[in-house]
Amino acid sequence: xxxxxxxxxxxxxxxxxxxxxxxxxxxxxxxxxxxxxxxxxxxxxxxxxxxxxxxxxxxxxxxxxxxxxxxxxxxxxxxxxxxxxxxxxxxxxxxxxxxxxxxxxxxxxxxxxxxxxxxxxxxxxxxxxxxxxxxxxxxxxxxxxxxxxxxxxxxxxxxxxxxxxxxxxxx
Amino acid sequence: xxxxxxxxxxxxxxxxxxxxxxxxxxxxxxxxxxxxxxxxxxxxxxxxxxxxxxxxxxxxxxxxxxxxxxxxxxxxxxxxxxxxxxxxxxxxxxxxxxxxxxxxxxxxxxxxxxxxxxxxxxxxxxxxxxxxxxxxxxxxxxxxxxxxxxxxxxxxxxxxxxxxxxxxxxx
DNA sequence: TTGCACTTTCAATGAATATTGAAAAGAAAT
DNA sequence: ATTTCTTTTCAATATTCATTGAAAGTGCAA
Numbered sequence: 001x002x003x004x005x006x007x008x009x010x011x012x013x014x015x016x017x018x019x020x021x022x023x024x025x026x027x028x029x030x031x032x033x034x035x036x037x038x039x040x041x042x043x044x045x046x047x048x049x050x051x052x053x054x055x056x057x058x059x060x061x062x063x064x065x066x067x068x069x070x071x072x073x074x075x076x077x078x079x080x081x082x083x084x085x086x087x088x089x090x091x092x093x094x095x096x097x098x099x100x101x102x103x104x105x106x107x108x109x110x111x112x113x114x115x116x117x118x119x120x121x122x123x124x125x126x127x128x129x130x131x132x133x134x135x136x137x138x139x140x141x142x143x144x145x146x147x148x149x150x151x152x153x154x155x156x157x158x159x160x161x162x163x164x165x166x167x168x169x170x171x
Numbered sequence: 172x173x174x175x176x177x178x179x180x181x182x183x184x185x186x187x188x189x190x191x192x193x194x195x196x197x198x199x200x201x202x203x204x205x206x207x208x209x210x211x212x213x214x215x216x217x218x219x220x221x222x223x224x225x226x227x228x229x230x231x232x233x234x235x236x237x238x239x240x241x242x243x244x245x246x247x248x249x250x251x252x253x254x255x256x257x258x259x260x261x262x263x264x265x266x267x268x269x270x271x272x273x274x275x276x277x278x279x280x281x282x283x284x285x286x287x288x289x290x291x292x293x294x295x296x297x298x299x300x301x302x303x304x305x306x307x308x309x310x311x312x313x314x315x316x317x318x319x320x321x322x323x324x325x326x327x328x329x330x331x332x333x334x335x336x337x338x339x340x341x342x
Numbered sequence: 343t344t345g346c347a348c349t350t351t352c353a354a355t356g357a358a359t360a361t362t363g364a365a366a367a368g369a370a371a372t
Numbered sequence: 373a374t375t376t377c378t379t380t381t382c383a384a385t386a387t388t389c390a391t392t393g394a395a396a397g398t399g400c401a402a
Contacts, residue, residue, distance in 0.1 A: 024195070041300055057380095062380090062381090136263070226391075228350095
């Protein structure tokens with residue numbers, strides 16, 4: 001069976017990761033930078049990223065900043081070095097948790113807020129259209145609230161027997 | 172407290188839903204059409220969608236087709252009517268399940284395949300770079316495999332006490 | 343078998359998003 | 373306080389992605 005060289009495999013990983021990222025509504029470059037940081041054993045500089053991914057200074061800067069905002073990449077000071085270095089936390093479980101938390105905060109919570117405002121509308125409760133509308137909004141809210149609970153549990157906002165069982169089963 | 176008129180609320184819902192969709196890597200229009208179908212008590216035609224969302228015939232056609240491909244919208248025959256009509260399944264739990272299944276199939280499975288191919292690379296196992304790479308790939312695979320299991324359970328591919336408990340807790 | 347009602351396709355266009363790079367700002371070192 | 377190295381910003385540009393609409397396709401019905 002064919003074995004790739006490391007550089008080839010890295011490139012493959014970075015490219016695929018970028019492609020999957022876009023499917024999830026994540027900037028391709030941001031995903032690629034994250035992938036690069038994941039497979040880099042030591043902290044690297046913006047310059048390194050520029051070279052290895054052939055992208056511009058500004059682009060690297062903005063996306064690294066974004067990754068830091070997501071809480072999955074850190075700035076690192078290396079004594080004696082002038083340039084900033086960056087690392088990705090290599091604990092994948094922790095990173096996933098962090099990403100889930102972040103997406104929940106940025107997307108699920110605002111959605112539930114929006115739905116709350118549409119809770120009840122003017123007009124005849126017997127009207128098919130009114131009925132259908134309120135029904136759907138209510139159901140989506142329920143679904144969203146459940147999702148929220150599950151995610152909070154999974155990301156350890158509350159720790160309990162259920163979470164523990166779940167983690168033991170799947171980690 | 173202010174109550175919206177139905178049409179206003181519908182519009183609000185459709186627009187917001189479209190915006191949230193894009194964040195999830197889903198075509199804005201597709202998300203909007205789905206929202207419209209959700210709040211419509213009866214099956215509607217492509218023409219109806221065109222008018223209500225002010226979008227072109229081709230756009231409606233392609234996106235409805237896509238929604239059908241996701242298994243959350245159905246073509247409906249209304250006897251006496253020439254035009255095709257469409258409905259969204261109003262069971263939100265079922266729809267969510269269906270979307271999760273579909274995304275898993277389209278995204279998670281291919282990702283795991285990709286990772287499998289990068290499992291082992293040429294070169295010295297003691298090299299920091301080789302080590303880090305194989306380590307990360309292995310960890311992501313593990314994480315992905317766990318996610319796969321959880322999702323399969325949640326979407327009822329296997330039914331067991333755990334799923335039942337989960338469903339009872341959150342549905 | 344021709345016309346009609348409707349659906350589908352897809353090249354052209356438009357809109358949204360990402361990327362560049364040069365200029366400004368910031369931060370050590372001399 | 374000036375030079376030098378580094379980071380950040382952002383208007384201009386390039387790229388990607390979504391939308392249009394006219395033409396081709398389908399199939400029913402007279």
